[in-house]
Amino acid sequence: MSRPPVGPVFWLEQALAEEPGAACPPLTGTVRADVCIVGGGFLGLWTALEITEQAPDASVVLLDAEGCGFGASGRNGGWVTSWYDELDALLARFGPEQATWLADQSSAAIDRLEAFCEQEEIDCHLRRSGSLWTATAPAHLGVWDGPMRAARTVGREGVVQELDVAELRARTGSPAIVGGALVRDSAAIQPALLARGLRRVALRRGVRIFEGSPMRALGRGAPAVVTTSAGRVEAGRVVLALGAWAARLRELRRAVVPVGSHIVLTEPIPERIAELGWTGGELLGDTRLLVHYAQVTRDGRIAFGRGGGAIGPFGHVRPSHYVDPATVDVVAADFRRWFPQLADVGLTHAWGGAVDRAPGHLPFAGTLGDHETVHYATGFSGNGVGPSAFLSRILGRRALGLRDAFTDNALTHGPPGYLPPEPVRSLGGVVVRDAVRRAEGAEERGEAPGRVTGALRKLVWFTTPRAVEPRLWRRR
Ligand SMILES: Cc1cc2nc3c(=O)[nH]c(=O)nc-3n(C[C@H](O)[C@H](O)[C@H](O)COP(=O)(O)OP(=O)(O)OC[C@H]3O[C@@H](n4cnc5c(N)ncnc54)[C@H](O)[C@@H]3O)c2cc1C
Structure with a gap:
């Protein structure tokens, strides 16, 4: 059978045809806002909506390098899942109270997503x-x-x-x-239809969205300043919802x-x-x-x-x-x-x-710089469609300066561990990934993986302690 055309994303084609939405041209000049969100995937869009719910008078700007939903959020498998399938790992890491709360919240995020789509008439299948x-x-x-x-x-x-x-x-x-x-x-779900629906509701609630506006520089002071090629946003708080692109931030380059x-x-x-x-x-x-x-x-x-x-x-x-x-x-x-x-x-x-793969396979949130003005979350590790609706409650409330169970919990202490530095990470990653591929292939053929392959595959869980690069965690 011949190979299909590689590139065009069926979900996005369908969603843009059904719900093109209002145009959101690139940012030009200087604008001011209470909160500037960088990244228009599920995490950024849900965070904008959380802020409009918690503080309807807050001014919110959202920037995306391309368009809302053009990253992982509009091109994923459409699995909306909780963390009940890793409850044993959550218990081992966080103890019964936090583990149960986190798993329950991840499941409640699915209920919330369902109710929100019903209420806002977002038909995301x-x-x-x-x-x-x-x-x-x-x-x-x-x-x-x-x-x-x-x-x-x-x-x-x-x-x-x-x-x-x-x-x-x-x-x-x-x-x-x-x-x-x-x-x-x-x-x-059909994920791109959800992304475009969230965008529609955010615009209706007064969120100013600028697409085609990649952040070129980030000032981590007070106010925080996001610079694009043709404009800048001065904001009381910045929220980074960058998915895999968070790996380019100096503080997170070894965390994701x-x-x-x-x-x-x-x-x-x-x-x-x-x-x-x-x-x-x-x-x-x-x-x-x-x-x-x-x-x-x-x-x-x-x-x-x-x-x-x-x-x-x-x-x-x-x-x-x-x-x-x-x-x-x-x-x-x-x-x-x-x-x-x-x-x-x-x-x-x-x-x-x-x-955005992270050690521990769970997302984490934290603060960058020394002024508490820049908040982020990343590290969904391939399970972010449902959990991003949960993490948005963390980010939105932190950006508004609220304090509650959402703003302070086991996921809000920054990266849980660090990956090896480059080029070891990339070179080692190729070797380890190949070992995992060989081991899982052998197991599916009913064979035992070789000893070396078995040992190499375990390195997929390898992380280095925070102390190895103190500069990273001090400036969390
Ligand atoms: C192929 C694939 C399949 C997946 N399948 C599933 C699944 O079935 N279930 C599941 O739960 N998860 C899945 N995931 C993961 C899931 O899609 C994400 O975790 C989830 O959508 C949350 O994404 P996000 O908002 O954090 O990031 P994204 O959706 O990637 O959004 C980040 C946004 O930031 C923007 N951006 C990047 N750099 C800049 C910059 N400098 N300035 C401004 N904007 C910038 C990008 O354009 C992008 O729109 C999958 C991911 C992929 C790639």
């Missing part, structure tokens, strides 16, 4: 049908046991439920699945790294999907590090993606994060392995994007 979190190798069976046990311990029994392999195959048609669980609170993720999309095949039995609207994915994620679109296509792609050296988001034909071939081959019955089905689109 939302389906609240849960996610099927499956194993494709015997070695991956039982990954869900820890989260299920943790959920029982803290009184959240049933949020993750193991399913029989026969049921999983009947509900999806994929012979690649050998076991799995249902995570009940997940939702599927851009990592590629690619998606292929089939032609519309509703009858074939019905034959598979995948008619319940569930998200479908696996437990691998080089994770696969899929959903069925409203017009009966399958969007099938794979994460854990190429690292951006020195914190750069590279053109190959958007368009990488070799990676597309790999994702397409994986799709056919998951659904051999669809070998003849054409792929119409393929695209990629950059994920």
Whole structure:
């Protein structure tokens, strides 16, 4: 089968046709605002909306380098998920009280997203049908046991439920699945339609949005100053919602790294999907590090993606994060392995994007500089569609100087750890990623990974302590 055109993002094409929205020309001259948000993805847009809710009189400016939703937010897999599937890890890191609060808030963010779309008439094709979190190798069976046990311990029994392999195959048609669980609170969306809908509501609430306005310089003083090529914003507070681009900030260059993720999309095949039995609207994915994620679109296509792609050296988001034909071939081959019955089905689109991967795989928020005027959050690590609605409550309230459980919690102490310095990070990253690929491939063939491969793959969790580069954390 021939390769689809690589680059055009189906979600964005559809959303811009259905909801082009008002034009937001680039910033020129000097403007003043109470809060300037840099980045118009989900995090920046939700933060703008949080501020308009908490302080309707506050003046808010939002800048985006390209257009709202043109980053990860308009090109992701549309999985809206909570952290119940990592509750055991949250418990180990933060203890029962914080872990449960964080997981509950991440789930409440999905409820909020659903209610907001209803209230504001944003039709982002939302389906609240849960996610099927499956194993494709015997070695991956039982990954869900820890989260299920943790959920029982803290009184959240049933949020993750193991399913029989026969049921999983009947509900999806994929012979690649050998076991799995249902995570009940997940939702599927068309992400770019959500991004453009949030933009519409933000504009209606008086947020001044300037697109095509990349921040060129950031003054971390009081006021904070954001400079673009043709203008500047002087603001009481700046909020950085930069996703993977946060890796270019000097304070965060070792706390987050851009990592590629690619998606292929089939032609519309509703009858074939019905034959598979995948008619319940569930998200479908696996437990691998080089994770696969899929959903069925409203017009009966399958969007099938794979994460854990190429690292951006020195914190750069590279053109190959958007368009990488070799990676597309790999994702397409994986799709056919998951659904051999669809070998003849054409792929119409393929695209990629950059994920902001951080040690600990959870987002974190903090403050840059010495004046407490610049706030940021990043590090969603490929799970930010739902959690960005939660983190926006943290950022919006911090920017307004409020103090509550949102503004001060386990995620608001800056980076939890640091990655090795360059060029070790990029070179080592290639070796470790290849080891993960080989190990997970061997496991899917029913083989044990070699000793060296097994040891190298564990380095994916390697971080260096804060003390190694004190300059970074002192200026958090
Ligand atoms: C291919 C792919 C698949 C994914 N799948 C999922 C999924 O299924 N589920 C899930 O939960 N998460 C997924 N993610 C992650 C998820 O999309 C994000 O975590 C989430 O959308 C939050 O994004 P954000 O707002 O932090 O960043 P972004 O959406 O990337 O927004 C950052 C914005 O900052 C702007 N910007 C960058 N530099 C500057 C500058 N100098 N000046 C001004 N603006 C600037 C960019 O233009 C961009 O619009 C995926 C990501 C990718 C790439």
